[in-house]
Amino acid sequence: MTTRSSRRLGAPEWSRWAFVVLPLIISIPNLGAWWSWALFAVTLVASTPLLPATEDFRPAWLQPAAMPVVVAAAGALWVLEPDSWVSVAMFSTTFYTMRAFGRVLSAVVLVTSGAAIVAWAVVHRLEWLNALALFAILVVMVLLASSRRDRAARLEQTELALARAQTATEEHARAAALAERARIAREVHDVLAHSLAGLALNLQGARLMLVRDGASPDAVAQIERAQKLASDGLSEARKAVAALREDAVPAERTVADLLTAYRLDTGARADLVVRGEPRDLDAGVTTALVRAVQEALSNTRKHAPGADVDVELVFAESHVELTVLDRQGRRPPDAPAAGYGLRGMAERVALLEGKLDSGPGEDGWRIHLTVPA
Template sequence: MPIRPATFPRAQGWLRWALVAVPMVAAMPRADALTWSLIGVTLALSLPLPWIHDAVLRPPMTALTLALIASTGALWVLHPGSWASVAMFSTTFFVVLKQSTVPIVLAIALDAGVITTWAARHDLWDDALSTYAVLAVIVLMALNRRARLARVEQTELALARAQTANEEHARAAALAERARIARELHDVLAHSLAGLSLNLQGARLMLVRDGASPDAVAQIERAQALAADGLAEARQAVAALREDAVGVERAIADLLAAYRLDTGARADLAVEGEPRELAPAVGTALVRAVQEALANTRKHAAQAEVDVTLGYAGGSVELTVADRQGRRPPDAAAAGYGLRGMGERVALLDGRLDSGPGEDGWRIHLTVPA
């Protein structure tokens, strides 16, 4: 079961922020009114940097990074001897590393414009060529790093898929063996016990007809009851082997693992309370709810992160599925067949289902008696 990632910024995030903040602090001793304004804007824009971990940033973060390049570039043009160029180039490296083609092109164009303005303002055209070369090296380094990270991710994904395939093969082999044992139990033991029960029934009727002693009839009835119990247990064993019952937590974790492999987005399960065995109908309702919620997320919010919480209370089980779209989704015009079917299944269990948009995505919450 995956563990939720820590929300505290990572070391790379702090380094990314420091490469912007330190040059701003260094520029403060020589700052005039305009410089102070640029420093304040840049520091304000840099505050979210430690918390950015997306593979491809959402539009607000894209605008933020481009604004950072513009503000640090303007400060560098005003004070060519400052470290503002470090902040500008480090932010460019991050944009090329993390973002899509259009933001990358815009960032490079901004850098080229800043360098051209810097050279024209201070008549440093001889140094402009080397600065363009520095920009090219930074872009190439970021592209190389990006390609390496993509190769590592593809390798990890291939290994995960291979492991999943191996597990599925092992599972299929185990299911085939269980099915073979179930057939043997059904064809041999269950049939034999059924025949024994019928013969004992006939023997009891013959003893009653012939006026046998009550003790003899009672012994036959006890033997018949034992045969019937054995037949019922054999049928239960066959059903258990055929069903291959899987725990609710494991089934939900498998669904989330498949979602992560398909989309590359984070999908975590948190279990609250003490897990316990649930009725088959309850377990099916919970698993089907997660399955339907993930299908809707794939359809309406591709690559959204998903958080699933399974809580065991005193006499009920609560399930919450929330996708993190980064914005409030529009209200659905009408519930689809999937949500309606989920609601009907929960209603049959005397449970309650709530679904609708939240602050940053769609949320489904259901409670069923356990």
Template sequence: MSTRSDVDRSPLFGVPRRLVSLIWLPIVLALLFLTPGQGVAPAWLWAGLVPAVGGWLLFALRRELSPPATVLTSVFLAGGGIVLLAGSDGWTTSAAFPMMAVFVAAMRLPYRAALLVDVPLIAVTTIVVGPYGSVWDVLLVVAALTAMVLFGFGRRDARRRAEEHEKALVADARAREEHARAEAIADRARVARDVHDVLAHSLSALAVQLQGARLMALRDGAAPDTVAQIERAQRLASDGITEARRAVRALREGPGPVDVAGELRELGRAHPGATVDVDEGLRLGAREGETVLRTAQEALSNARKHAPGAPVTVSLRQDGDGAELEVVDVAGAPPPPGDGAGSGLTGMAERAALVGAELETGPTPDGWRVRLLLPAHGRIAP
């Protein structure tokens, strides 16, 4: 399939057509000066050569010309060539300039404007080349100039078709992108329904069962520790319902505004021994805020699992033009080999990559550290 770049290149040489046009100029000049029988009178030579060469260079070096500039280019080319033909004897190499003139007008002007320019140029050139020995000589000159006009029309139509083809390709690519986006939205909606129908309903049923279990434990005089455990499980189920609803909303509507500071403090309150420190005035975008919360949540969950009861520090602060989240637990010793290799860290790394952030995790002399570095574009100016 052809494109505009293909049309703008010579099929013979494989180089831009403008360069080919520029190469032809010294060839024409060499034939004009070196070939016997040209016979251009000195008085006519430079008067015609200057505008003709100037018009040729303007056409060859400028890819796009306005209609008035195109008309002037054709007039310079044809005028200079006609002057050279007037100072020579008959049809000589100087005819290359009027031929180029009608070609330029046909290629770069609308049909009607091109004909208004080319017909007078063809007539004047035909008259200047005479006198003729027969009518066939007249027809030969007219046919040569007309062929250049038709060649110009063909080149312009080829460029127009290439541009229309490129526009069709762009429209087709845009349609495919819209179709893919619609399919992605439909998939997210389907996943949201599945999460809501399965996970949220299951957690709601679990919360109801735990509430009944707590009431039965209170009725039967169960130990306070047992009741506390049931209440803690009930809170976890309620938190799971909240997180499931948030996930469903994010899948259906995309990430929404997040109160990062408030959510982090809420996570800290749910984790015994956690301290939360957030820089005042620091604001994050929806996706970045969600990444911070999920990273902190996973880090706290890992700390609760691998270092129960250990103090944990959660800090979110400005870092240059970006932001930094750091979660450090102090268990008194580094974790045993193999800790930290689960899917939770993989999920955190994938979330960080989606927003262009850097995630660093690893042991410290007395515990474990998770560090998330958000880029500058992840922040919203206060």
């Protein structure tokens, strides 16, 4: 990649200015009248925008505006001083303008150069063949400038075509990768997730049959562990499907999975009621809701094993409300102090500028939180 500082040191940038200044310097001994010196000064000053060092400081309009001035001043000086090399400055600036700028500016400098040739031929009574040769120089410059412009346009079109082809290739590869990931996600969901869900239900039935038939506690414990593994595997399979599809798991789906795992683990009822229109939530809000349900279910397992659980998730216009209530059938005693789980839940909700209430209700422990969303 070529940087601006390296371009400043390149020969083409400096040569544009040199082709104007060097002929002026060589022509100094031939200058006589004051108007020749005035035209010399105008040409020199107008050529300064060609300097690469002025690129960072000059306005965008300055260089295009200076090109006709350089051509006109150099052409007039050439007419006044026919033995000088100032014509090189006029022709080189004309060529550069036609190569680097638009058609309107190119036409202006081309007409200016043609007028200078006509004036030179008339003032100095030039033969028509010599005048024709000077005009031939203009024609050659037009052809060369057109060729350079066409070449630059072809190179730009080629680079653009290569960039588009590369973008299309990358998009095609990405589409193929997404299609393959979607296929794998479907296979995981349709085969593995369904199999794990069926396995968890069968293990739940086997556990209930063992308890009914008075099986040994070790056998029941083994079935419970297998049931928990199946439930955890189902949850992980759903997370894997979401990751393959690059989709965030909705909060209501994650809470429903937690309640499903609780039902399979304890055999108790665990219901979820969703009110309002579910929508995508920020990652922080979703995490707070999910962690609150996890902590509530963990406390229920610890302090009220086998209790039914009711969860209500309300999507309001500006906030989301979550209520978790375990049905112990009695009013639980007040907790002497909030545990680390409840403290962490309160801190997470506070960071979201939400509100958390937890405490005993009429027939169980109640957790209610509200977070902006």
